[in-house]
Amino acid sequence: MKHISDELIKIKESGLYRNLKTVGNAQDTLVEIEGKTYLSFCSNNYLGLANHPYVIKAVKDAVEEYGWGAGASRLVSGNMTLHETLESEISKFKLKNATIVFPTGYMANLGVITSLVSNGDLVISDKLNHASIIDGCKLSGADFRVYAHCNMEKLENILKKSAKYNRKLIVTDSVFSMDGDLAPLPDLVKIAAEYNAMLMVDEAHGTGVFGENGRGVVEHFNLCKEVDVVMGTLSKAIGSLGGYVSGDIDLINYLRNKARSFMYTTALPPAVCAASIAGIKLIQEDHSMRVSLWHNVYFIKDKLNSLNINTIVSESQIIPILIGDTKKAVKISKLLYDNGILIPAIRPPTVPANSSRLRMTVMSSHTKKDLERLAQVLSNVLCLWKTEVKLGLRQ
Numbered sequence: 001m002k003h004i005s006d007e008l009i010k011i012k013e014s015g016l017y018r019n020l021k022t023v024g025n026a027q028d029t030l031v032e033i034e035g036k037t038y039l040s041f042c043s044n045n046y047l048g049l050a051n052h053p054y055v056i057k058a059v060k061d062a063v064e065e066y067g068w069g070a071g072a073s074r075l076v077s078g079n080m081t082l083h084e085t086l087e088s089e090i091s092k093f094k095l096k097n098a099t100i101v102f103p104t105g106y107m108a109n110l111g112v113i114t115s116l117v118s119n120g121d122l123v124i125s126d127k128l129n130h131a132s133i134i135d136g137c138k139l140s141g142a143d144f145r146v147y148a149h150c151n152m153e154k155l156e157n158i159l160k161k162s163a164k165y166n167r168k169l170i171v172t173d174s175v176f177s178m179d180g181d182l183a184p185l186p187d188l189v190k191i192a193a194e195y196n197a198m199l200m201v202d203e204a205h206g207t208g209v210f211g212e213n214g215r216g217v218v219e220h221f222n223l224c225k226e227v228d229v230v231m232g233t234l235s236k237a238i239g240s241l242g243g244y245v246s247g248d249i250d251l252i253n254y255l256r257n258k259a260r261s262f263m264y265t266t267a268l269p270p271a272v273c274a275a276s277i278a279g280i281k282l283i284q285e286d287h288s289m290r291v292s293l294w295h296n297v298y299f300i301k302d303k304l305n306s307l308n309i310n311t312i313v314s315e316s317q318i319i320p321i322l323i324g325d326t327k328k329a330v331k332i333s334k335l336l337y338d339n340g341i342l343i344p345a346i347r348p349p350t351v352p353a354n355s356s357r358l359r360m361t362v363m364s365s366h367t368k369k370d371l372e373r374l375a376q377v378l379s380n381v382l383c384l385w386k387t388e389v390k391l392g393l394r395q
């Protein structure tokens with residue numbers, strides 16, 4: 001096993017080694033790590049639902065009624081009332097005819113992409129799509145092409161040469177998870193129709209955040225009907241666990257028969273579904289969470305702009321601060337940590353080389369004071385960094 005230890009050393013030397021931090025309390029704006037309290041700006045629990053009293057009550061009630069585990073895969077005997085309820089609630093929420101739930105979003109992407117395309121088909125993916133999409137594309141066996149980020153001309157160039165393919169699938173994140181920008185969905189819908197390709201949109205970071213009713217970026221662009229395959233996760237704004245795909249009834253029945261990451265895995269514990277059902281209900285009934293999230297997003301972006309901090313292309317609650325060099329990003333993240341602020345450095349291979357960054361996310365429950373403190377510490381740390389570089393204290 002020496003080659004493993006050698007490789008680990010190499011990873012450490014290049015600044016790419018990843019350490020786990022252990023949170024000792026519930027997920028909230030304040031987290032405890034090794035006995036200290038940090039202000040967290042990296043949770044995907046955008047609306048605070050992961051620790052919401054209504055969600056906790058729903059879980060307790062579900063455990064009382066249905067116990068914990070599901071005991072088998074959905075197709076054997078693990079399909080329980082709450083799985084069915086969850087799927088129909090997601091369908092109503094997403095304005096689609098049917099929904100299939102997977103144990104995670106990662107598995108949903110693997111399952112749907114490998115079912116929709118295979119050998120002899122074509123799958124086309126945005127350069128900055130999530131890892132689970134990329135893995136699904138690779139595993140599918142279809143010809144796999146990537147277009148430059150949000151570049152519709154490049155996408156069309158690929159499609160123009162795709163006449164020989166029977167099935168074509170275009171897949172994109174709706175909110176890009178590391179840059180926080182939006183996919184040009186109206187253009188994608190048009191192009192997909194023109195070239196007779198299926199369009200799949202991953203709403204992991206859009207759901208609960210975008211659109212008048214929180215349905216996602218698809219709603220924001222008024223395209224709920226037009227997008228064929230809407231995928232999402234229950235683990236981000238919804239605060240629970242699981243992935244889903246919504247679409248026509250035939251599509252969903254097909255996936256129930258084809259998607260291996262649905263067929264060959266145990267169903268989610270029913271109480272997890274209860275949490276998701278509760279979260280979706282809250283999102284639909286209480287728009288104030290989304291309002292305060294957006295209020296916080298605009299507030300912090302204004303602050304950062306006034307400090308001349310580069311948040312690149314962010315159009316969402318995901319706000320990256322571009323640093324570039326990997327080791328520098330890691331050191332700045334550590335300085336923030338020493339000052340009580342939790343924002344990880346995101347490094348290759350998660351982002352392209354030389355684009356390491358601090359990836360910040362905002363929650364509805366951050367207070368104005370939290371955001372002001374963040375801006376203060378960020379400006380101090382970045383300023384200190386620049387001075388030390390000037391004085392030659394850092395290279």
Ligand SMILES: *Cc1c(COP(=O)(O)O)cnc(C)c1O
Nearest residue numbers: 104105106130132177204233235
């Ligand atoms: C997080 C994420 C997933 C995976 O969802 P999980 O439920 O965490 O497995 C898929 N796609 C995107 C864009 C994501 O950000």
